[in-house]
Amino acid sequence: MSGLKVVALISGGKDSFFSILHCIANGHDVVALANLHPPLKHGKEAVEDLDSYMYQTVGHAVIPLYEQALGLPLYRQGIVGAALNQDKSYGPATGLADADEDETESLIPLLRKVKAAHPEVNAVSTGAIMSDYQRTRVESVALRLGLTPLSYLWQWPSLPPRTQASLLEDMAGVGQDSRIIKVASGGLDESFLWQNVADRRTVARLTKAAQRFGSSTDGAVLGEGGEYETLAVDGPGPLWKASIVLEEDHRRVVRGEAGSVALHLREPRLIPKSKSEEDTAAPRIPPLLDPVFADMLGRLRTGATESQDTSDPLPAESTHFDMAASMYTDGVARLLSGRTGDGQTVAAQMQSIMESLTTDTSNLLPHAGLASIIYTTIILRNMADFAAINPIYGSYFTSPNPPARVTIACANVLPDGCDVMVGVTCLYSPSLYGAAERHALHVQSRSYWAPANIGPYSQAVTLPISSGTEAGHIVYIAGQIPLVPASMALASSGIGLVSHDHALQTVLALQHLCRIGEAMSVRRWIAAVAFVTHSSSDSTPTLPQMARRAWLALFNSEPETHNEADEAEDFDVWNITHRAGHGALQAQGTEPNGPPAFTKHDPPPMWVVRVDALPRGASIEWVGYGTTKDDIPSSEIRHLHYFLNVFRQRIL
Structure with missing residues (x-):
């Protein structure tokens, strides 16, 4: 490059x-x-x-x-x-x-x-x-x-x-x-x-x-x-x-x-x-993987991790979420699922979808309109159409911190004649429109930390669990693909082995998910979905097996200390210091030993779903949901229900 x-x-x-x-x-x-x-x-x-x-x-x-x-x-x-x-x-x-x-x-x-x-x-x-x-x-x-x-x-x-x-x-x-x-x-x-x-x-x-x-x-x-x-x-x-x-x-x-x-x-x-x-030395470049994830990569490549399927599905009654209903409201959240549009081209359909959300007369979105949306999913018939729909989508989100987003291509889950389908979760309760209830992370710079999000989506956006603040927030994290943050190039082992590339990409994309979760004060993971594109004959072990093993290994790694001071969400030292004037340092807590920063617990449910294509030609994309305080069941994430129903025939 x-x-x-x-x-x-x-x-x-x-x-x-x-x-x-x-x-x-x-x-x-x-x-x-x-x-x-x-x-x-x-x-x-x-x-x-x-x-x-x-x-x-x-x-x-x-x-x-x-x-x-x-x-x-x-x-x-x-x-x-x-x-x-x-x-x-x-x-x-x-x-x-x-x-x-x-x-x-x-x-x-x-x-x-x-x-x-x-x-x-x-x-x-x-x-x-x-x-x-x-x-x-x-x-x-x-x-x-x-x-x-x-x-x-x-x-x-x-x-x-x-x-x-x-x-x-x-x-x-x-x-x-x-x-x-x-x-x-x-x-x-x-x-x-x-x-x-x-x-x-x-x-x-x-x-x-x-x-x-x-x-x-x-x-x-x-x-x-x-x-x-x-x-x-x-x-x-x-x-x-x-x-x-x-x-x-x-x-x-x-x-x-x-x-x-x-x-x-x-x-x-x-x-x-x-x-x-x-004649001096070049600066040290931080390693691509944290020690926890470097160890995970080694275990995946050697097959040391047990091939345990952690895809614990939702209870039967929960997986039958009514896909016919285009709207579901629960407390502070509202899900608008399966939104399609009119038009002969994918661009026209995307424009129709966004216009229907903007000019809605049925009060589907609350009075804050598009600003209330915190999470969107875009399913395309063909990933090549992404360049046509992205500018249209982005033109409707011009304020800082747009919704977190997941984009995938999977033709056979879309209705006939439909080239793009959109689902959104929004902050519904009229009493929760204040900026204090919506935290977001939108890093658009290249760094060594995690991929830059150049464009109309944030790395993560939160939603209050309930109308009270004590219960914390659900953290919706954008889909993470295995890009090397410093170059924004797709990760490769460089040795020409598909299995090694798959292992590296599985681990790196999961590390991105965890680093963003740490930055958003995630303390417990609720659920995850690994979207994959390759068939089971591509490598040994298979990519779905690698994804399940990586998820299990994440929760079997050595426990880390927990910094209670980090529970102060939306913390920005520079901003706080200057808003209050130049003052003395404030007493804080102790430093954690290292990632992952979430509280250790049993592996939450995760699913592996095969799709046609992912952004940038990636072979895996991690989608995750976390919480900043209380543990909540995955059945509470209505957008996850939507995913599982759309892809119910493609869950591996």
Whole structure:
């Protein structure tokens, strides 16, 4: 796969520069740097430290030197406006009347300037690690400009070896030198200023501070809540052509509000590197599989796992859910199943279906309309028709966090003359339209974590189990196929054995399901469906057997500790910190040992269903349902009933 041409957004901080190294390690070509600086004061002098929710501005006077230090053209633009839209997720549809005055929109003229000078640019790199607030804003702008967002550091603390310190250790491993230039937390003081954040002693001190005032799981060690800010002054060759030096008498301590302390920097200078200094190691790339799933893969390939069929079906009375009824309402959920449309083409039928939902006069959808939909399934007669229906579907979901979605092709389950059928589950109870009751995850950046969802569907969306919040939420997760997250290519063992490819794809797609479940605070799995495309003669053991073995192995792995603090759903340190102002770290819990994060219990029911085709030519797609608190039976998932009835003749 050919590499992308990347413009790297830089703030001066450690993460944006380390992300550049990972862009290069993944075969991309970084052709330009871009930076937003504070507005000019009195026409010529910029504000030293703008209180921005989005952009780091302290130390901005050093930014111009990066052009020479890295040998890359630098483009800059002043920040205009303020954080008018303070929602966790961002998109044009969520903006206010004067959306252009939101500080996020300052990225648009900056990136347009870069594209004008470098028409080949087709991707943008950012250093986002845990903040949905920052990531979704960059994604919104990038995708509107036709740029692929790259966030290779996203969810780094949840990747092997699953410690926050690992990111700082990896920075030290390649020789990146980033100095702390501001502290804004009760756990940090002036003594941290100008320390290399990746130095072993500094990492130990940051970890100790997090244990006292925060936790090693909430991003405090990495400064994700604004606890501190950094300035990169050196790094590995051949990226860094020179080091940035600031003499001690050119670093002045400035005390700010709420106990914050920063350095005012002046007269920085460059020291060119010698050729010998350019020979450095590439950054460590996290392994594709967590240890639990790597062990699972080995067991599948060797056949060590018992071939136990875990497809415990629903009770007979539950599987006879009335398919003739196109609507089923139960508490807070409403299912509209088997929706078909008029027209001679698949595009016309899809348009008809969406219009019928939008202009419904029978009150099938509640008054919130399409915004109430949390989960959709699309069944096509031919997967080749996906390109025709996807833009139509997407045009009806323009707000951030569209419904989670499953797409499959299976001709013989569709009525005659029907090329596409849609089922939706929506939030029905009129009292539950508040954003607090609908949590979603929509990551559109490439990373090492899980596949990016570029387009009109979220990785997961939740639905309240009941009208009270104590019972928790059901988590509906989008269908997961075995894409390598960093490249978005279909996973392959590379050794030409079908059975090995099937084993890798089975495990990788299941890991995606679990990582998304962990991010959505899933504590118990309710049920799963593995859609497969290959016949039983394709490999030994068969793909259906592999899917069942993998599901069983997931619940037979070693138990993990459970972090009670993680039960706070919709938790975003950056967003919470800035909404409340710069404050001290908040006490949290302890760090879990590793995946999977759900509470161990007996394997829930799972089914294997053979279909004609899956997206991207995948051989398996995992569909899963979880709960954030209480255990509930799979019979409560009405959309699962719908699936089982549609595919009742194709369950293996």
